Amino acid sequence: APEETKASVAAAYYGDTGYCAPGVESVSRTAVDNDAPQRPPDAVESFVYHGHAGRDKLPSEAALPGFASALGRYWGELEALTRALMSLSAAALGLEEDHFEAAYARHASVLRLAHYPPAAAAVSARGEGEAAAGRLRYGEHTDYIGFTILFQDDSPRPGLEVRMPGGEFVDVPPLPSTAADGADGGGGVSFTVNVADMIARWTNDRWPSPLHRVANGAPGAERGRLSVVFFSGPSNDTLVECLPGCGEPKYAPVVCGEYLRAKLEASNG
Incomplete structure (x- = not known):
């Protein structure tokens, strides 16, 4: 979009609705893992939509024909997918399938459209050090609320990496979308689904929230990266505490909105 269009919907801070320029967010500041290094501000521009x-x-x-209606349709589809995920999760945890319905009746989900510039542009935006050498586009962090539903573009190496229990980071490439099938001739779209902190707290780390990051592609790669991220989450006033059957609690109960606000404040520095 033209710069004047971006400026017309500029967010007051990262996490607010609207456009956020590169260098505003520094997500590595939110990591509680002592081994997670502190990185320079992230070289990513994003647009945040709250569905309100x-x-x-x-x-x-006039500026972006069809943009608002497309966002609304996508939001509705991801709301339905989230309801299905939470119902399946309840069943997998030995709970009634409607266990999470009340928590998600006024859910505080967020849709984020993210553009990571090509490697050369990322270097110029980040200053000195490892990140400036093109190693990372987005620092190490965990996600904050419920399931994260990620659509990645078809870059040869889109850059998402997750830390394994042994400490090494491995690539998480997108699965290929399915070919056209069915009566309507439509194919399927693949998503990467990630557990975030509220799910980990509910399940007492039975389903852990993994540390992950976005790296640049191979040396010399100049291609940018696009991702569409739906951060599903319960209502802000939901008290999240260890679920029955998940063992002795590791975490104190926490109110979702208070936890999210603290993470966003840390990310904005």
């Missing part, structure tokens, strides 16, 4: 009619900052229809 009349309150989200959206470009005019």
Whole structure:
């Protein structure tokens, strides 16, 4: 989008609705893992949508025709997918399938459209050090609330890496979308689904929230990266505590909205 369009919907801070320029967010500041290094600000621009009619900052229809309606449709589809995921999760945990319905009735989910510039541009945006050499586009962190539903573009090496129990980071490439099938001739879209901190706390780390990051591609790669991220999560007033059957609690109960606010404040520095 043109710079004037971005400026017209600029967010006051990262996490607010609207456009966030590169270098505003520094997600590695939110990591509680002592082994996670502190990185320079992240070289990513993003647009955040909260699904609130009349309150989200959206470009005019003249500036970006069809953008607002496309966001609304995608949001609705991901809401339905989240309900299915939470129902399946409850069943897998030995709970009634509607166990999470009340928590998600007024869910505080967030849709984020992210553009990571090509490697050369990322270097110029980040200053000195390892990140400036093109190693990382987005620092090490865990996600904050419920399941993260990620659509990645088809880059040969899109850059998402997750830390394994032994400490090594491994690539998480997107699965290929399915070919057209079915009566309507439509194919399927693949998503990467990630456990975030509230799920880990509910399950007492039975389902852990992994540390992950976004790296640049191979040396010399100049291609940018696009991702569409739906951070699903319960309502802000939900008290998250260890579920029955998940053992002796490792974590104190926490209110989802308070936890999220603390993470966003850390990310904004």
